[in-house]
Amino acid sequence: MPDPYEPLLRMYERGGGFYLQEYLDLNGVMIPLRNVESNASTTPFVTLSPATLDALDGEGESMYFAKISNGYPRHSPRGIVRRRVDDDQTHDEAFTRNLRWEPTEYLKLYDLGHNDIDHVQITEIEAATFIETLTEKLAGTS
Structure with a gap:
């Protein structure tokens, strides 16, 4: 059985913290306080891979988007982009084959009508899954 405290220890090692009010606030990620049944039905964030957590860390608030098209559905997109707002x-x-976030004009160009590749907003869990899958694929471990 995995160590139940490992995620909490990782969060503290990475400089995280929390506040408990109407929500559990993990320094920007708000989790509503609910009953046991609704918490048990929530999709868990299962990765503790340092590479994936590093890729998700970023200053400010982030929204993630999956680039989709024929043959590239939401669960297996062409790529992912994020919009980060800080100060x-x-x-x-865009998360690139270099396994890091690099500047992109994709979202601005899309808003200007260059929309031959569509996108949908995704959760941080879906972004983590893409990052982990790409990392494993490029490392040859998948």
């Missing part, structure tokens, strides 16, 4: 500045970044 009232917006940063659009």
Whole structure:
């Protein structure tokens, strides 16, 4: 059985913290307080891979998007991009084959009508799954 405290220890090792009010606030990620049944039905965040957690870390608030098209559905997208807002500045970044976030103009160009590749907003868990899958694929461990 996995160590139940490992995720909490990882969070503290990475400089995280929390506040408990109407929500459990994990320094920006808000989790509503609910009953046991609704918490048990929530999709868990299962990765503790340092590479994936490093890729998800970023200053400010992030929204993630999956680039989809024929043959590339939401669960297996062409790629992912994120929009990060930090100190009232917006940063659009794509997760690349270099296994890091790099600046992209994709979202701005899409808004201007260059929309031959569509996208949908995804959760942080879905972004983590993509990052972990790509990392394993490029490392040859999948």
